[in-house]
Amino acid sequence: xxxxxxxxxxxxxxxxxxxxxxxxxxxxxxxxxxxxxxxxxxxxxxxxxxxxxxxxxxxxxxxxxxxxxxxxxxxxxxxxxxxxxxxxxxxxxxxxxxxxxxxxxxxxxxxxxxxxxxxxxxxxxxxxxxxxxxxxxxxxxxxxxxxxxxxxxxxxxxxxxxxxxxxxxxxxxxxxxxxxxxxxxxxxxxxxxxxxxxxxxxxxxxxxxxxxxxxxxxxxxxxxxxxxxxxxxxxxxxxxxxxxxxxxxxxxxxxxxxxxxxxxxxxxxxxxxxxxxxxxxxxxxxxxxxxxxxxxxxxxxxxxxxxxxxxxxxxxxxxxxxxxxxxxxxxxxxxxxxxxxxxxxxxxxxxxxxxxxxxxxxxxxxxxxxxxxxxxxxxxxxxxxxxxxxxxxxxxxxxxxxxxxxxxxxxxxxxxxxxxxxxxxxxxxxxxxxxxxxxxxxxxxxxxxxxxxxxxxxxxxxxxxxxxxxxxxxxxxxxxxxxxxxxxxxxxxxxxxxxxxxxxxxxxxxxxxxxxxxxxxxxxxxxxxxxxxxxxx
Numbered sequence: 179x180x181x182x183x184x185x186x187x188x189x190x191x192x193x194x195x196x197x198x199x200x201x202x203x204x205x206x207x208x209x210x211x212x213x214x215x216x217x218x219x220x221x222x223x224x225x226x227x228x229x230x231x232x233x234x235x236x237x238x239x240x241x242x243x244x245x246x247x248x249x250x251x252x253x254x255x256x257x258x259x260x261x262x263x264x265x266x267x268x269x270x271x272x273x274x275x276x277x278x279x280x281x282x283x284x285x286x287x288x289x290x291x292x293x294x295x296x297x298x299x300x301x302x303x304x305x306x307x308x309x310x311x312x313x314x315x316x317x318x319x320x321x322x323x324x325x326x327x328x329x330x331x332x333x334x335x336x337x338x339x340x341x342x343x344x345x346x347x348x349x350x351x352x353x354x355x356x357x358x359x360x361x362x363x364x365x366x367x368x369x370x371x372x373x374x375x376x377x378x379x380x381x382x383x384x385x386x387x388x389x390x391x392x393x394x395x396x397x398x399x400x401x402x403x404x405x406x407x408x409x410x411x412x413x414x415x416x417x418x419x420x421x422x423x424x425x426x427x428x429x430x431x432x433x434x435x436x437x438x439x440x441x442x443x444x445x446x447x448x449x450x451x452x453x454x455x456x457x458x459x460x461x462x463x464x465x466x467x468x469x470x471x472x473x474x475x476x477x478x479x480x481x482x483x484x485x486x487x488x489x490x491x492x493x494x495x496x497x498x499x500x501x502x503x504x505x506x507x508x509x510x511x512x513x514x515x516x517x518x519x520x521x522x523x524x525x526x527x528x529x530x531x532x533x534x535x536x537x538x539x540x541x542x543x544x545x546x547x548x549x550x551x552x553x554x555x556x557x558x559x560x561x562x563x564x565x566x567x568x569x570x571x572x573x574x575x576x577x578x579x580x581x582x583x584x585x586x587x588x589x590x591x592x593x594x595x596x597x598x599x600x601x602x603x604x605x606x607x608x609x610x611x612x613x614x615x616x617x618x619x620x621x622x623x624x625x626x627x628x629x630x631x632x633x634x635x636x637x638x639x640x641x642x643x644x645x646x647x648x649x650x651x652x653x654x655x656x657x658x659x660x661x662x663x664x665x666x667x668x669x670x671x672x673x674x675x676x677x678x679x680x681x682x683x684x685x686x687x688x689x690x691x692x693x694x695x696x697x698x699x700x701x702x703x704x705x706x707x708x709x710x711x712x713x714x715x
Contacts, residue, residue, distance in 0.1 A: 198337035202344045203476055207469035209348040211531045216355040217368045219459030219532075220452065224369035226462040227303055227441070230434040231294070232310040232376055235283050237430060239276060239317040240324065240380075242423030244336075246415045247272055247325025269322060271411045276318035287311035299442035300455075302366050310373045316380045323387040335390035339383045347379025421567040424574055425558045428608075429551065431578050432601055433465070435585060440597055443589040460537045461594050463528065464544035471516035471548035472555060498563070499622050504694050505556050506624045511633065511689060513552030515680050518637055520545040522644050523672045529665035543598040550602075550609035557612040561619070569615055577608040629689060636683035643679040644672050685711050 214222040247269070254265050287294070291307035327335050354371030358364060420427070440461070444454040489498040520527060521542045529535040561570050581604045588596025616622065651668055659667065684690070685708035690698075695705035 194333050194337045198340045200473060200476065202340050203469065203473055205344050205348050207466040207473070209351060210466040212352055213355055213372065214459075214463065214532055216352070216359050217365055219456045219463075219536075221355075221365040221368050221459070222462055223441070223455045223459030224303070224306070224365050225372050226433070226459070226465065227298055227300065227437045228306040228310055228369065228373060230430050230437055231287060231307060232313050232373065234427065234430045234434060235280075235314055235317065236376075236380070237426045238419060238423050239279070239321045240383075241426065242419035242421075243272070243276060243317075243321040243415065244324035244328065245422045246418035247322060248328035249418060250411070250415060251325065251329035268411055269326065271408045272325075272415050273318055273322050275412050275415070276321055280314045280317050283314040284311050287314070297442075298437055299445060305366065306370050306373050309370050310376065312377050313380050316377075316384050320380060320384050320387065323384075323391060327387070327390070332390075335387055339386045339390075342386050343379040343383030345379075346382040347375045350375030350378055417567055420571065421558075421562045424571060425551075425555045428554065428574050428577065431574075432581055432604075435578070435581050436597060439582070439585040440589065440594075443585065444593065447590055447593060457537075457594060460532075461540065461544070461597065463532050464541050464547075464598075467520060467527070467541070467545050468547050468551065471513070471520065471545060472551050474512040474516065474552070476555060498560075499620060501697075502560060502616070502620060502622050503624060504690070504697060505560065506553075507629060507690060508694075508698055509552045509556050510549075510625070511684060513549045514633065514637065515640070515677075517546050517548040518640065519644075519673065519676050519680075520548070522641060522676065523669055526665045526669040526672065529662055530669045533662065535665070537594065540594050540598055543595070543602060546602055547605050550605035553609040554605065554612060557609070557616055561612070561616060564619060566615075566619055570612065573608060573611050573615070577604045580604045580607070632683075632687040632689055636680055636687060636689070639683050640676045640680040644676045647672055647675045681707075682711070688712065 210222075213225070217225070250268055250272075251265050254268060287307050288311040291304040291311070292301065294307055295301050295304040324336050324339070327333070351372040354375060355368045358368040358371055436458075441454055441458050444457060445451065449457065489501060524542045524545070525535040525538045528538050528541060558570050558574075561567070581600055584600030584604060585597060588600055590596075592599065613624070617624070648668070651671060655664070655667070681704070685704065688708065692705040692708055695701035695708065698704075
């Protein structure tokens with residue numbers, strides 16, 4: 179075991195893992211903007227149709243299974259005789275199980291590519307599905323190595339591998355798109371290069387972890403042990419992996435449902451193929467915006483949830499209640515600010531990032547998903563800390579079913595507005611049910627009515643300041659510039675003003691007290707600003 183494996187070393191490694199996860203999430207959201215600029219809305223549609231198929235398995239195995247493996251190996255490390263063989267048996271069983279799952283998913287994607295493409299209504303997507311199928315073959319070894327490192331407190335290799343594989347992936351996606359669009363200009367070939375980038379990125383991550391594996395003094399040997407049973411291990415790792423990744427799988431599940439329904443249903447409404455592809459591509463612009471909006475919630479879940487898991491086991495004191503309250507209030511504050519801020523400046527953000535302000539009204543509705551997704555992301559993680567897995571899983575499955583029914587019901591009547599409304603209704607309902615369930619489990623009181631009043635006042639202040647600033651900018655900048663340059667200038671000014679006003683009111687109203695800011699990622703400066711703002715003159 180690593181010599182640095184103690185609380186200090188563990189917390190240092192956990193912080194590094196948190197930062198790497200945030201970098202990966204940020205890169206995942208940001209690269210879509212230049213990619214869309216290179217291939218256009220139709221090319222973006224091509225990539226986004228296939229992306230959920232690949233990411234669904236990657237997130238479940240590389241994320242969920244890795245954490246589950248690390249927990250099971252750490253629990254098995256009790257210092258007794260035979261522990262090493264027990265860990266080896268667990269590793270061997272999970273590796274075999276993952277290999278079977280990988281081969282099943284590979285067969286579905288590779289041999290069923292044409293069938294899946296037909297279901298989506300676009301036969302040309304089959305090539306991308308076949309290319310993406312190879313990602314699954316590297317997941318068993320990648321998940322196992324990540325899990326072994328994390329179980330030993332060796333977070334550095336995992337963190338480096340995550341950032342490295344994402345950096346390689348993004349580089350190939352963008353370089354490939356540039357190459358294709360300057361040569362053949364084939365949108366489907368550009369999409370295939372993007373999927374190939376994911377495959378090569380995963381291979382790069384595996385190779386880096388293999389390099390670090392050679393430095394380990396010992397690893398669990400994959401020996402047979404007939405006294406141990408495989409089924410309980412398989413059952414436990416499946417439940418744990420799904421619980422760890424369920425909130426991410428929900429978002430990908432929504433995207434997968436949209437891949438199967440939106441384009442084909444738009445065609446049924448009478449829209450021609452090219453227009454339907456472009457329309458779906460424009461709608462998909464909302465995904466990177468939502469991903470950026472929930473990065474703060476992601477950081478909160480990664481930073482605070484371990485505290486919840488730790489204090490929930492304590493019998494004395496208030497346990498995890500203060501951390502749950504802090505998680506909820508900070509999630510609401512930043513989720514609300516991100517969603518509302520994007521709604522206010524959407525036409526400018528849309529044009530600045532994606533060249534046109536097409537369907538800005540639909541995208542305004544789309545980005546409201548940030549609020550419920552922020553709650554879902556953190557609350558599922560908190561419930562996981564309490565060991566409550568079954569009910570949240572059933573809730574998320576019910577929400578996915580509601581999404582399917584909603585798409586088939588509303589798209590023929592409302593087109594893309596139906597897609598956005600269905601997603602929002604399903605996600606807000608999911609967040610509301612999770613809040614009720616967690617309250618039943620913990621008896622927690624999330625926030626006072628005074629908190630909501632002050633949050634509303636801070637939000638109104640942001641809206642008014644942005645509206646007034648926009649009028650001033652329009653009056654003073656009339657004729658100076660237009661088009662995308664104007665959108666960039668207006669976005670940067672309005673976002674900066676809105677964020678400053680909102681955070682100033684949040685600090686002045688003390689929606690979070692200073693000691694709570696210190697628990698949040700990068701909250702130290704905000705605590706200092708709040709102290710300065712509220713000191714007696």
